[in-house]
Every structure is written in structure tokens, then in C-alpha cells.
Amino acid sequence: MGVHAAETEDGGGCCDMRAVFWEILPGILGALLALVIMVPLLYYPFQWSVDNGKSPEYSVAVAAFSGLDPARAIMDPTFDLTVRIKEPRKWSTACVERDTTAVVSYRGARLASGPVPGFCGRNENTTEAGSVMAWGTAVPVPQFARDRLAEELARGEAAVDVALMGPARYCVQCVQTVIECKPRLGRGEASPPCSVRYEHPTLPDDPARRLQEARKQLRTPQEPVMGGMEFYVSQIATSS
Structure with missing residues (x-):
């Protein structure tokens, strides 16, 4: 009777350990998964931060x-x-x-x-x-x-x-x-x-645009500039 009771108690202990293991297993797996994810996320920024202190x-x-x-x-x-x-x-x-x-x-x-x-x-x-x-x-x-x-x-x-x-x-x-x-x-x-x-680069001077402006000025009729004698004669004609 005593031996049977001891075996029963031992069997119950094993079941309890298995139940505890299956209860904590998801937490252990979650912690390992988080570690696998976080190591690269922390490692590469650390390396980049070290690089930021250097320049080519x-x-x-x-x-x-x-x-x-x-x-x-x-x-x-x-x-x-x-x-x-x-x-x-x-x-x-x-x-x-x-x-x-x-x-x-x-x-x-x-x-x-x-x-x-x-x-x-x-x-x-x-x-x-x-x-x-x-x-x-x-x-x-x-x-x-x-x-x-x-x-x-x-x-x-x-x-x-x-x-x-x-x-x-x-x-x-x-x-x-x-x-x-x-x-x-x-x-x-x-x-x-x-x-x-x-x-910031500046726009280069366009030779084609300069040529176009020069041709435009040539096509524009220019008023003649009168010399001193011509201006004097024109003033006399106007006053008369």
C-alpha cells in the first residue's frame, strides 16, 4: 500500500513538470524569436553609427x-x-x-x-x-x-x-x-x-539664345541719330 502511494506521488510530479514545461515553452520561443529579430536591428545601426564618425x-x-x-x-x-x-x-x-x-x-x-x-x-x-x-x-x-x-x-x-x-x-x-x-x-x-x-550649379550661358537676341535687335528699326548741323537745320525748319 505504501509503495503504491509513493509511485502515485512520483507520477504526479512528472506530470506537473511536463505541464510547467509546456506552459513556459511559448514564452521561451517568443524570447528566442525576439532575440533573433533584435540582434540585426541593433547591430546594423550600431555599425552605421560607427561609420558616421568617419569620412572618405x-x-x-x-x-x-x-x-x-x-x-x-x-x-x-x-x-x-x-x-x-x-x-x-x-x-x-x-x-x-x-x-x-x-x-x-x-x-x-x-x-x-x-x-x-x-x-x-x-x-x-x-x-x-x-x-x-x-x-x-x-x-x-x-x-x-x-x-x-x-x-x-x-x-x-x-x-x-x-x-x-x-x-x-x-x-x-x-x-x-x-x-x-x-x-x-x-x-x-x-x-x-x-x-x-x-x-548649386548656375545655368550656362546659351550661345543660341545670345544669337537670337542679336538677330532680334538687328530686325528692330533704329531711329537715326542727327548730327549737330542736321539738328540745327531741323530746328530752323520747325520754327519757320
Whole structure:
């Protein structure tokens, strides 16, 4: 009788444990599901917040150049450029847009320009586009700029200004990206980090519109301008 009672008590304990397990199982599964959902939701914003503290670096190197002779007032310069993007962020991307133009100038005198292929830097790497050619034909260079260029080339300290002009889109909220760099000549080394600014592009002057306005003025009859003697004779005729 006593043994039977003990077996009954043990069997009841097992049933109670199973009942408790089945009662708490939905809560455990719900907690695991919430953990699976919340980890990515918290992880990616955390990574993006870490990326927000960093910014990409752009640089330009002059791999080679020719036609830059300070003794000549008219030059035909050519520059072989290398454009680099150092992207320290893992979850963001920095790009040089397609249809970007590289403009090379010295002391405010524009020397050359050429197209830059679109490319991007990502995943904490450095990406570059080489053999970006910029050239100019029959470019007049002021005397003061040529004198300064001759001095800096002799010292090995000559540097040019390179502006990467992004494509201009004309709308109310459109901005044009301008990346300004200052690489040295003759060394092939990357420039210091370029500055990046955003500006609203202005509409270009339309030559066709200017020609149309000129033709309109030519078609408009103009009143003759009388000289001094003609004006005097006309006054006498009027008074008489």
C-alpha cells in the first residue's frame, strides 16, 4: 500500500513538470524569436553609427605630365592623373560620379581638362582610377604664372590645382560635387586629402539664345541719330 502511494506521488510530479514545461515553452520561443529579430536591428545601426564618425578621403596624383614649358606663353599641356578614394567605412560607399570632369589649373590659369570615369570606394579599402588624362591646346599662360612655375619647378616644389567637377544638374534641390586637390608635379605621390564642397550649379550661358537676341535687335528699326548741323537745320525748319 505504501509503495503504491509513493509511485502515485512520483507520477504526479512528472506530470506537473511536463505541464510547467509546456506552459513556459511559448514564452521561451517568443524570447528566442525576439532575440533573433533584435540582434540585426541593433547591430546594423550600431555599425552605421560607427561609420558616421568617419569620412572618405579623396586624393589625386600626377603620374606624368608634358608640355608645361614656362618659356612658352602658349602651351599644350597634358597630365596623367590618378584619382584615389580611401573609404574607411564598412557599411557606406563613396563615389566619383560618372561624367565628372578633371580641371587642372595653376595660379588661376586653366591649363587642361578631361573626363574622369565613375568609380566607388567601399569596404574599408582604397580604390583608384589611373590614367585619367587631362589636356589643353594652345593655352595662354600669363607671364607672372610662368615665372612662378619656373621657380617652383627648379626647386621641385611645383603643384597644380585639380578640381573634380561632378555633373551639373539643374533643379531646385540639385547640388554639384566639387572635389579640390593640390598634387605636386614630378613626384607621382598622392596629394594631401582633398576638400569636398557642394554648390548649386548656375545655368550656362546659351550661345543660341545670345544669337537670337542679336538677330532680334538687328530686325528692330533704329531711329537715326542727327548730327549737330542736321539738328540745327531741323530746328530752323520747325520754327519757320
